Amino acid sequence: MPVQAPGPIHPSVLEKLEHFGSSHLADPLKGIVERFGDLADWLASEIESHPQLAIGLQKLIEAKDAVVRAKVAELKVAGRTTELKEGSDNDG
Numbered sequence: 001m002p003v004q005a006p007g008p009i010h011p012s013v014l015e016k017l018e019h020f021g022s023s024h025l026a027d028p029l030k031g032i033v034e035r036f037g038d039l040a041d042w043l044a045s046e047i048e049s050h051p052q053l054a055i056g057l058q059k060l061i062e063a064k065d066a067v068v069r070a071k072v073a074e075l076k077v078a079g080r081t082t083e084l085k086e087g088s089d090n091d092g
Contacts, residue, residue, distance in 0.1 A: 003044045010049040016057035017044060020064070026084050028075060029068050036064040 003009065003017065020037030022030040040060055047053050075083055 003041050007048050009044065010051075010054065012051070012054040013044055013049050013057060016054055016061060017041070019061045028083050029071060032067055032071060033064060036060060036067075 017040055020033060020040050022033040022037065025033060040057055043053065043056065043060075072084060075081060
């Protein structure tokens with residue numbers, strides 16, 4: 001969904017927003033990434049584009065990646081790695 005920003009969006013902010021796509025992920029990971037993406041979109045729509053916003057979004061990407069890795073580890077420990085296959089719990 002396109003972000004409705006308070007002004008022009010700096011290319012560095014746009015680049016960061018691209019890291020919150022989830023269509024390629026398996027369902028257990030998709031929901032996590034979508035929530036981080038919702039927050040990223042909200043931040044970009046509420047705060048004027050600025051280098052500090054890009055830095056904040058980079059840190060949000062790092063947090064998202066760490067949480068996704070934690071979920072993957074949780075599923076591996078539980079022996080549920082089949083859930084990590086793309087589309088394992090959905091039709092597409």
